Amino acid sequence: MQDADSPKPMLALVAHDARKDAMVDFARRNATKLADYRLVATGTTGGRIKEACPQLDVTPLKSGPLGGDQQIGALIAEGALNGLFFFVDPLTPMPHDVDVKALMRLALVYDIPMALNQATAEILLRSARLSGLATSSQTPEISKLRQ
Incomplete structure (x- = not known):
């Protein structure tokens, strides 16, 4: 699940x-735990987290509607991502809803731990599975894609 160049x-x-x-509040409160990870984030979210928590290793990608969701999807497909924290607003229609659904679909297909709200993110951040310490329940075919 990890990039060979980085132990995190x-x-x-x-x-x-x-x-x-x-x-941003989640990142501030959990900065110590998040410091154990390399973080990627869509554009504005990544910039705001970097500003609020300069000690974190955050790489901002493109804005979600401009390709950031697809960039994260590619990381999932390449086996580079250990988890996805996607704080979704269920009350506002999204013009790039197809991109959001595609990203969530990839997380499901590749069995990536995914939190869609703050409560689940808190639980996942404490999870051994997220840090790569526990065994994955992936199908053998998907495991082969990650190698």
């Missing part, structure tokens, strides 16, 4: 506009 597992942080404050 990788997490993706994504948040819809109405949930960005919650994601």
